[in-house]
Amino acid sequence: MQTPSNHVVSSMNPQVTAAGAPEPMLIPTKRNLHFDLNGDRIADWYGGNRHLSHFLNTLSIFFPEGERFFIQSVRQFRQPDMPAELTAAVNAFIAQESLHGREHDAYNKLFFDYFPQARENEQIVTRSLRRMQRRRSASAQLAATMALEHLTAIMADAVLTDARLTDTMEPNYRALWQWHALEETEHKAVAFDVWVHTHGKTLKNYLQRCFGLVTATTIFCAFVTPFFLQALRSDGVITDGKGWLVFARHMVGEIGFLRKLVLPWLAYLRPGFHPWRHNNRSQLTRLDAIAAMYAREKGATA
Numbered sequence: 475m476q477t478p479s480n481h482v483v484s485s486m487n488p489q490v491t492a493a494g495a496p497e498p499m500l501i502p503t504k505r506n507l508h509f510d511l512n513g514d515r516i517a518d519w520y521g522g523n524r525h526l527s528h529f530l531n532t533l534s535i536f537f538p539e540g541e542r543f544f545i546q547s548v549r550q551f552r553q554p555d556m557p558a559e560l561t562a563a564v565n566a567f568i569a570q571e572s573l574h575g576r577e578h579d580a581y582n583k584l585f586f587d588y589f590p591q592a593r594e595n596e597q598i599v600t601r602s603l604r605r606m607q608r609r610r611s612a613s614a615q616l617a618a619t620m621a622l623e624h625l626t627a628i629m630a631d632a633v634l635t636d637a638r639l640t641d642t643m644e645p646n647y648r649a650l651w652q653w654h655a656l657e658e659t660e661h662k663a664v665a666f667d668v669w670v671h672t673h674g675k676t677l678k679n680y681l682q683r684c685f686g687l688v689t690a691t692t693i694f695c696a697f698v699t700p701f702f703l704q705a706l707r708s709d710g711v712i713t714d715g716k717g718w719l720v721f722a723r724h725m726v727g728e729i730g731f732l733r734k735l736v737l738p739w740l741a742y743l744r745p746g747f748h749p750w751r752h753n754n755r756s757q758l759t760r761l762d763a764i765a766a767m768y769a770r771e772k773g774a775t776a
C-alpha cells in the first residue's frame with residue numbers, strides 16, 4: 475500500500491491512458507482517522523444554518539449501510555485472475571469504505587440523539603439494501619454501487635472545488651466531510667474498473683450501467699427528500715424562509731452545489747466514460763494535512 479508521501483508524488487504527475495484511467499493505476503491509501511465531533515453543534519455546524527446542517531446530516535444516514543453494501547458488491551467480484559494492482563485497489567477500497575462507515579456511525583449517533591426518527595430512517599435504508607442483496611443479481615448490485623460511487627465522486631468534486639461550500643463549516647465537521655470527499659475521489663474508479671474487468675464493454679453492459687445510474691439516483695432522492703424534511707419539521711425550521719434562502723443559495727443559486735452536478739452526472743452516460751476522464755487527482759495532495767491532524771494513532775495513515 476502506498477504511503478501518503480508516495481501518493482503526493484504520483485498525484486503530482488498523472489499519466490492518463492486513452493481510456494481515461496491513470497497509468498499506473500492509482501491505489502488508494504488507508505487512513506485510520508478519527509474526528510471528534512461536537513454533538514452540541516449537530517443541528518447548526520454548517521455555518522449556523524439548520525437547513526444545510528440537516529441536509530448533510532441526512533446524507534450521513536446513508537453512508538454506513540451504503541458503504542457496507544458497496545464493499546459486499548465489489549467483494550463478490552474479487553477474482554484470483556485479477557491484475558495484482560486491481561486487487562490492491564479493491565482491498566484499499568474496502569479498507570477506506572469500512573473506515574468511512576465507522577466515522578459516520580459515530581457522527582450518526584450524535585444525530586440520532588438529537589433526532590431519534592433518523593435512527594428509524596437508517597433502518598429503512600438498511601432493509602432496502604438487504605432486500606436488494608436478496609433479490610437482485612450480483613451484477614445489478616455492482617451496477618448500483620458503481621452508479622452511487624459516481625454520485626459520491628461528483629458530489630465530492632463539487633465540495634472540493636468551491637471553498638464557499640466548506641468555509642463556514644465547524645472545523646471538525648469540515649475535516650470529516652473533506653476527508654470523505656477526498657477518499658471518494660481517490661477510489662472513484664475502483665468499482666468501475668472491477669465492472670469493466672468482470673463484465674467487459676458490451677452494449678448490454680453499457681445499458682445496465684446507465685440504468686443503474688438512473689434508478690440509483692431516483693431511489694436515493696426519493697429517500698433523502700422526506701428524511702430531510704422530517705428533520706427540519708422536527709427542528710421547527712421547515713417554514714423558516716431565511717434558512718431556506720441560504721440553503722437555496724448553496725444548492726441551486728449563486729454557489730449551486732446541486733446545479734454543478736448536472737453535467738458530471740450526464741457524463742456517466744457517455745459510452746466511453748471513465749471516472750478519471752475528469753482528472754482531479756491534484757486535489758488529493760490535501761489529504762496529508764488532514765491525515766496529520768486527525769490520525770487515530772501515530773503511523774496509522776500508512
Ligand SMILES: [Fe+2]
Nearest residue numbers: 541571574658
Ligand atoms: Fe465512502
Ligand SMILES: [Fe+2]
Nearest residue numbers: 571623626658
Ligand atoms: Fe466510495
